[in-house]
Amino acid sequence: MMIEVTSMDCIKGIFKFFFILIAITTVAVGAGIAVLAFVFKKDFEELEQKTKEIVSEIESNN
DSSP: OOOOOHHHHHHHHHHHHHHHHHHHHHHHHHHHHHHHHHHHHHHHHHHHHHHHHHHHHHHHOO
16 A cells, blocks of 8 residues: 655645744744743833832932
């Protein structure tokens, strides 16, 4: 029993492989961006809080 492999099957396999690879890459990049956004948001909020403290300290000294 031989399985006949045509060039069309090879092309379909290659397209399927690249489609899955692109889908996985897209999900990984999206997750990475989400993590970075969360970290930067946390840092920005901390910086904003420190800035408010400094401004209120300056205003109270005047």
